[in-house]
Each structure stands twice: as C-alpha cells, then as structure tokens.
Amino acid sequence: MGGTFDPIHHGHLVAASEVAAAFDLDEVVFVPTGQPWQKNAKEVSPAEHRYLMTVVATASNPRFTVSRVDIDRPGPTYTIDTLRDLHATRPEAELFFITGADAMAQILSWKNVDELWSLAHFVGVTRPGHVLSTQRTDVSLMEVPAMAISSTDCRRRVSDGEPVWYLVPDGVVQYIAKHGLYLKNGPAKDSQVEPEVSTTT
Ligand SMILES: Nc1ncnc2c1ncn2[C@@H]1O[C@H](COP(=O)(O)OP(=O)(O)OP(=O)(O)O)[C@@H](O)[C@H]1O
C-alpha cells in the first residue's frame, strides 16, 4: 500500500487489514512516498518523519512491514518504479496494490499507467466522500468499514490544538507531539531526523 502517510491513520490501517484478509495476503508492505509529485511539495513533511510514523503504526502487526524503496529513490515517486523495485526484492511474490477511492479516481494520470496493470493486481477500497469505480475488469473493488479520516484533517487538528487520539495509533500521536509536527509555528527544534543508512526494503 503506497501513501504519503503524513501522518498514517486508522483509515490506512483498516484498508490494509481488510484487503489482506480478503485476499489472504502474507504481507502488507506500506510504502511511504518519497516525493509525491501530485501533492504540494511545501506541505509534505520530511520523508523520514513519515517513514518513522509508518514504522511505529505498523509495528504491532506481524504481517505489516514498511519499505524504504520510494523514499530512498531520488526524484518524484512513481508507482511504476515502486512496483518494479518491490518485484526486484521479491521476485516470487504476486503483488497487489491497494488504493483508496480518491487515488483510484486519479490513476489514469499516473506515469506509464498502461504498464501498471501487469505489474500488480490493483485493489480499490471505499472511502467516505469518494465514489469508487473503475473501467477495468482486472481491478478489484472492495467495500471496507467507513473511516472518515484523512491526513489533511489530522494535520489541521494538530495545528488547531485539537486531539488526534484514536484517529491515528497512539504511538503516532506521541511521535507527532515529540517532534512538534504540524504545529502552526512550524516544527519544534528537535524535529530533524537524520536519514537512516539502512537499505532494507
Ligand atoms: N480513510 C480512508 N479510507 C480508505 N482509504 C484511504 C483512507 N485514507 C487514505 N486512504 C488511501 O490510502 C492511500 C494513501 O493515502 P494518503 O497517505 O494520501 O492519505 P490521505 O488521508 O488521503 O492524505 P491527505 O489528506 O494528506 O491527502 C490512498 O490510496 C488513499 O486513497
């Protein structure tokens, strides 16, 4: 499951869990984007923060892992590269790519979209406020419990001093507070995290 995860929230986690159960997946790999080229770069938090929040959020589920392939690859993040890199590290694996209804609606604007379908089985999931549909017969559409949560609203809440408890995992609430993310006056002094040297996928 690819995402900007700024921050990761329970909408992402429920979607991943539901698809994993429905398709009997061995593993769900969360892939934080490096440079999400369709989002405003100024508003996206540093990749290391987004990566670490994703690690914290997924740590308790033995089937959930986090990949650095997109944040370690320079330049804009394209799913075509994500899938090729994941295939290289797991040549035997059958890949599924999970997207919410809003991302599914944009997919025709993605780089090399015609090649994407052969690299993974795409699964679109419902999301409150968005219509889920596809013209393709090889894409699966799935209803998941409605979680009216967005990263945008989580960031706005923190900025306005409102709680994000139970919208994001507890560890992510604590991570946001510790590093002063999403505050009106910018990040707290200790919010810089050094890039990791690890290249694990
Ligand atoms: N509440 C949700 N229910 C189902 N799918 C979701 C939900 N939130 C996000 N997704 C899906 O998860 C993937 C990653 O989403 P992303 O990290 O951009 O979160 P977001 O909440 O949409 O962020 P933002 O509000 O910053 O745009 C996308 O495919 C998106 O459609």
Ligand SMILES: O=C(O)c1ccc[n+]([C@@H]2O[C@H](COP(=O)([O-])O)[C@@H](O)[C@H]2O)c1
């Ligand atoms: O490949 C592309 O051109 C492309 C364009 C926009 C989004 N995506 C991917 O879609 C996933 C969700 O992205 P986002 O921006 O909604 O967090 C994430 O894996 C992105 O890399 C991919």
